[in-house]
Amino acid sequence: MAVTAKKYTGETCMICNEKKAEGIHICDQLICDSCQKEMLETDVNDIKYHYYLKKLSKLSIQVKHAMESGHSS
Numbered sequence: 031m032a033v034t035a036k037k038y039t040g041e042t043c044m045i046c047n048e049k050k051a052e053g054i055h056i057c058d059q060l061i062c063d064s065c066q067k068e069m070l071e072t073d074v075n076d077i078k079y080h081y082y083l084k085k086l087s088k089l090s091i092q093v094k095h096a097m098e099s100g101h102s103s
């Protein structure tokens with residue numbers, strides 16, 4: 031199975047700032063599984079979405095892309 035994002039353990043999620051057992055690494059930033067799901071499920075009109083965008087800054091496009099295409103190459 032080819033995934034672009036690697037799994038890491040025991041690092042701090044850049045979104046919720048909690049130590050998470052696993053998640054994806056994008057540009058040296060960890061995003062935990064629950065935050066990934068939250069982001070994908072959050073409507074663009076939701077205030078939370080803008081919170082995520084702020085957190086991710088210019089990483090956001092890469093993050094969304096990585097999450098949406100992570101199951102393939």
Ligand SMILES: [Zn+2]
Pocket residue numbers: 043044045046047048050061062063064065
């Ligand atoms: Zn998180």
